[in-house]
Amino acid sequence: xRGTAEMQMQDKEPAAPQRYPQGEVSRxxxxxxxxxxxxxxLPCGLSGQDLDRIEELVYTRKRLDRGENLYRAGDDFSSLxxxxxxxxxxxxxxxxxxxxxxxxxxxxxxxxxDGIGPETHSGxxxxxxxxxxxxIPYSRLEKLGREMPQFHHQFHKVMSREIVQERSxxxxxxxxxxxxxxxxxxxxxxxxxxxxxxSASEFYLxxxxxxxxxxxxxxxxxVSRAFSRFQEDGLISVHQKHIQILDVLGLRRCMGQKxx
Amino acid sequence: xRGTAEMQMQDKEPAAPQRYPQGEVSRxxxxxxxxxxxxxxLPCGLSGQDLDRIEELVYTRKRLDRGENLYRAGDDFSSLxxxxxxxxxxxxxxxxxxxxxxxxxxxxxxxxxDGIGPETHSGxxxxxxxxxxxxIPYSRLEKLGREMPQFHHQFHKVMSREIVQERSxxxxxxxxxxxxxxxxxxxxxxxxxxxxxxSASEFYLxxxxxxxxxxxxxxxxxVSRAFSRFQEDGLISVHQKHIQILDVLGLRRCMGQKxx
DNA sequence: CGGGGATTTGACACATATCAAGAGCGGTGG
DNA sequence: CCACCGCTCTTGATATGTGTCAAATCCCCG
Numbered sequence: 230x231r232g233t234a235e236m237q238m239q240d241k242e243p244a245a246p247q248r249y250p251q252g253e254v255s256r257x258x259x260x261x262x263x264x265x266x267x268x269x270x271l272p273c274g275l276s277g278q279d280l281d282r283i284e285e286l287v288y289t290r291k292r293l294d295r296g297e298n299l300y301r302a303g304d305d306f307s308s309l310x311x312x313x314x315x316x317x318x319x320x321x322x323x324x325x326x327x328x329x330x331x332x333x334x335x336x337x338x339x340x341x342x343d344g345i346g347p348e349t350h351s352g353x354x355x356x357x358x359x360x361x362x363x364x365i366p367y368s369r370l371e372k373l374g375r376e377m378p379q380f381h382h383q384f385h386k387v388m389s390r391e392i393v394q395e396r397s398x399x400x401x402x403x404x405x406x407x408x409x410x411x412x413x414x415x416x417x418x419x420x421x422x423x424x425x426x427x428s429a430s431e432f433y434l435x436x437x438x439x440x441x442x443x444x445x446x447x448x449x450x451x452v453s454r455a456f457s458r459f460q461e462d463g464l465i466s467v468h469q470k471h472i473q474i475l476d477v478l479g480l481r482r483c484m485g486q487k488x489x
Numbered sequence: 490x491r492g493t494a495e496m497q498m499q500d501k502e503p504a505a506p507q508r509y510p511q512g513e514v515s516r517x518x519x520x521x522x523x524x525x526x527x528x529x530x531l532p533c534g535l536s537g538q539d540l541d542r543i544e545e546l547v548y549t550r551k552r553l554d555r556g557e558n559l560y561r562a563g564d565d566f567s568s569l570x571x572x573x574x575x576x577x578x579x580x581x582x583x584x585x586x587x588x589x590x591x592x593x594x595x596x597x598x599x600x601x602x603d604g605i606g607p608e609t610h611s612g613x614x615x616x617x618x619x620x621x622x623x624x625i626p627y628s629r630l631e632k633l634g635r636e637m638p639q640f641h642h643q644f645h646k647v648m649s650r651e652i653v654q655e656r657s658x659x660x661x662x663x664x665x666x667x668x669x670x671x672x673x674x675x676x677x678x679x680x681x682x683x684x685x686x687x688s689a690s691e692f693y694l695x696x697x698x699x700x701x702x703x704x705x706x707x708x709x710x711x712v713s714r715a716f717s718r719f720q721e722d723g724l725i726s727v728h729q730k731h732i733q734i735l736d737v738l739g740l741r742r743c744m745g746q747k748x749x
Numbered sequence: 750c751g752g753g754g755a756t757t758t759g760a761c762a763c764a765t766a767t768c769a770a771g772a773g774c775g776g777t778g779g
Numbered sequence: 780c781c782a783c784c785g786c787t788c789t790t791g792a793t794a795t796g797t798g799t800c801a802a803a804t805c806c807c808c809g
Contacts, residue, residue: 321656321659323660325745327664328664329659329660329664331656331660342648342649343649343656344649345645345646346647346648346649347649351653351656352656371638371645374634374635374641375634375635378631378635381631381634385606386606388602388606388645388652389603389605389648390607391652392602392648392651392655393603393606393607395652395655396591396603396611396612396655397581398659399591399655400589400591402662404583404587404588404706443663484585485584485585
């Protein structure tokens, strides 16, 4: 269970926000084959030769400062984006101005698929810390898909998983109570950090209570109270954005306690 | 704005549940090119010659009785399904047994995309009236996609729109109050019936109050009260499952009345 | 005509929102 | 280096929307 060869991040380190010196240009290789995220990201599951072909996919990286928009609702759609490093939120806005966070995105995850159908992004993506994304021109993705059945299928899987993921959020929003939602949220984050070689039990939140609340369909005060409650119950320890999960099973149990 | 040539259903008739005599085998053509739904369904936007090629796509139709499952959570994934006639709900279940309706599906809409990623369906699909679906083997869809760029792209669009649609439900569940949710729901149904050539202002609900509630994250009593409220306010008229929308603008207004 | 599920409606309970105040922390500028 | 400012977070008191429980009615279907 130790970090595998291609997993070059150190295990058990809490994932902490990073800051890149302004203006520095990324010199890490742009090729998917040598990217340590390749088995979390789009190329996941591709074999050696296919993996090499894939390098035509990404021809640009883009660096974003914290708070910067990767794209905005209404922007023309042209590319998908894979998070290379950093952390993002995606936001959806209603005509009357109400808005909701519809997702948080970390290394290896794909953003922008909402734009393919309408040819315009229906929501916005914002960097929550200084971040870097791989720009994947959609036209190139389609072309590669045609030439490489494996990759074609892989992309469908990624979209499909996005659909499944969103359905589970619908379930969360539709059937869970506040503390259950927060528990589910923390466990989900923990699991995703684990998959990236970071500690499962200790991490830094990149988002504010308000953003968590927006995502979970709660007000920030309710989120804060739930955090406090978990802490009182010894399930977690919270210091600002620093979270330690002390009792995973307790959190799990807390998710399934609805009588109905 | 009259029904176009390929739109052969009569306009302004309330869409009513249909019953096929048991055992009757569908003799309507299985070819997409001659299906009156082709511009709502997967082939939407394809030109003449491409449209002809598409007929390799569907080689089976499947008839379902009301209440029957098209697929269940955990079933192996092999095909997508296009609703040919009738009405479906898709349901997602939590480990602890709680479940939620994640969507309602009518003619021309595609179900089953949740299965591609996990290779297993994550939720179930149930016919809410006697229905018929076109079975689209996924392998065939991939193959056609490789050969026909237009179709390839079209499928991505369909998946993308599913993602967008689900995000708007997340918004509904996360930010709207009960009456807003129901108003949004009715307007959405109305719009989809309209696209199919049925009346925008008069239709029959295929689902129970409980199913509506499940979809909207509300209890059935709350749904019932909201219906009554709308009726008192002269926005709609309700008799059991028969709905008449009397004041579209009123319903729209009702959706955007949150101060926050 | 009878039975059972679906729907409506009322009374009440409860979870979460709202409003408000204060504390903690980080960044900026003196 | 310290003080101040603004933002985020916490916590309390109260309001309110929706859930829960219960009973009556409606309606479809056998």
